Amino acid sequence: MQLVETAPHEFAAHFLFAEHGLSPFFACDRRVKEGGGSQRATFQYESEEWEASLSYRDSGLAHPGATLPTGTSFELDEMREFDLYIHSCYDQVGERSLHAHIAPRWQGMESKNGKSISVPDDLDEGVNLHIQGSNIEFERYQPLIRKAAASVGISPGYFRQLHEFSTILDAERYVRLHEGVSGSVHARDGPIAQLGHLLENDRQGRRKLVQYDSDERGRNQPGYYHTATLGPRRIREAFPEHELPKEIKHYYAKEAAGLDSGRALSHPKVGVSYQKSFWDDQLGASASALEQLTVELEETLFSVLAEAGVPLQTGMGTYVEDAYFSAEESNRNRDVVELDFTQIKHRQESVVIKHIADGLAPTAWDALQVLVTDGGEISPQEIAEEADRHPGSVRRALDRIPELVEREYGSVSLRSKYIADLVHDAVKEAKEATRRAAEAGAKAMEAAERGVDESTSAFIAWAAKHDIDVQDRDGGDLKLDFGKVDDIRKKLREGFDLWTSANMPEERYRMAKVRYREDVGSKGNYLSTSDVKSFATTAWRLLD
Structure with missing residues (x-):
C-alpha cells in the first residue's frame, strides 16, 4: 500500500x-x-x-x-x-x-x-x-x-568513514494535516493521550504527556501542542518490533492562530521524533541505523494517524503541502501497526485482576496502598517505614507482584498510569469492604442487643456488608439501593432468601423498589473504566 x-x-x-x-x-x-x-x-x-x-x-x-x-x-x-x-x-x-x-x-x-x-x-x-x-x-x-x-x-x-562512536542525537519526521481532520489525533481520548496514559511509567519521571490548547499569547488553539513521550520499554508495548524512545506530537506554528486558513502554517503538524534522553543506550549513525530510525519514526507516525481515523493516502483534502512537505505518495513500503488500546488495557487489567483475585498478602496490600498515595520516588525502605513493616518482608512482597510494580536502582513504582488507576480502585474497594464488614458486625451486635432474632440480624449484616441501603418504614414501600453491582439478580436473590428466612413478609420484598448501577461496557469486570448506568425497577421483575 x-x-x-x-x-x-x-x-x-x-x-x-x-x-x-x-x-x-x-x-x-x-x-x-x-x-x-x-x-x-x-x-x-x-x-x-x-x-x-x-x-x-x-x-x-x-x-x-x-x-x-x-x-x-x-x-x-x-x-x-x-x-x-x-x-x-x-x-x-x-x-x-x-x-x-x-x-x-x-x-x-x-x-x-x-x-x-x-x-x-x-x-x-x-x-x-x-x-x-x-x-x-x-x-x-x-x-x-x-x-x-x-x-x-x-x-x-x-x-x-564514520567512527563507530558516531551517534544520532535528535531526528523527526512529520506530515502536515488540514486542521479540519486533525482533531481526532489530539483529542482527550485520542492516540496521543492514550499512549501517554496507558504505556508510560507512573513514578520514574519517564512519562511526559503535554496538552496545551492555547498558544504563548493566550489565544485559543485546540491541539496547539500535544505530546506523549515514551521510553523504549513502553514503546515496545505498542510497537513490539521497535526499540527507540520517541515523542509523538501534534503542534501548530507559534503564529498559526493569526493566519488565514489558506496559509500552510495555519494547519498543524503531526510528527514523531527520536528522544535520546529517554534511554541509556545510543543510536549510531551508520546507514543501517539511519534506516532503522526512518522506519520506526514512519511506522509510529502512520499507526497514530490510522488510530485517529486519518487516511494515509493523499487526496481528499487530508494533507496540506508546505515548503518541505510535498503531500505526495511514497515509494517506500511501511507497516501500519494497529494500536490496539483495548488489548493493552485488557493485558494490564488482567495482571491486576489476577493478583487481586488470588489474594494478596497483607504486606503487599500495605505496599500498594503506599504506592498509590505517595507522589514521588520511593524505595522499599520508605514503604516499610510508612507501612510499619519490616524492610525484608516488603521486598519479598514486592517480588511476588512483578507484573504490578517495577524495581530499579533502589526505587519501586507501579508499572503504568493505567495500572496505578486500577490498583487505586482495588485498594479503595478493599478499604470499603473492610469498613462495610465492620459496620455489618456492629449492626448485627446492635440488632442482637435490641432482641432481634438471629435470622433478622443476618439480613441486616448482609445489607451492611454489601453497602446496600435499606429503607423499611411503616406505611411506605420497602426500598433497596444496591449501588454498583455486577449481578443484580444474584444479589437480590441472596437478600430475598435471608428476608424470608427471617419470616418477614415475602410479598413486601417482592414489591420493593430497587435501584442499582451496572457497568454496561465490559460487564463482569469490576475494575473496568467503562460506562456505568443506573436502573430503577421493582424486585419481582428481577426475581421471577
Missing part, C-alpha cells in the same frame, strides 16, 4: 571521523587563513545548488603545546574550532540547512579550565562534527558535508 510521503524535520548528530587523524582539523585551519578568516563556495548536489561557508570561532579547549600527548606535532599558535554552514540556494523559506561545528579530538585533551574531555579509548586522534540541521533527508547529511568540504578546498575523503 502506497502511503503519504513523510518529511524530515529536525536532525542532530555527532559525526566522528578518525581515519585521517587531525588532518581535517589542520586543513580547516589552513583554508580559513588562506581566505582571510573564511571560505565561501557553491556546489551541486542531486541537481540542486547549495552554498557552503567555512569560518572559525574561539575554542574552549586548552592548547596542548607543541606536541600532543599522542606525539603528533601541533604547530598552531592558537586554539580554534570551525563552523561549516550549508544551505540550499533554492530554499525560499531559509530553513533547509545544516551546521557542522568542527572540533578536534585526541587522547588526554582538556578544556581551558582543566577539565578532562572524554574521548573513545580506541580513538587516538580525530575530529568531531556536531551536526544540527532541518528539512534534509537523514542519509544526505554526510554526502552534503563531503560535497561542501570539497567546495571550500578540503578533501572530501576526510569525511568518508
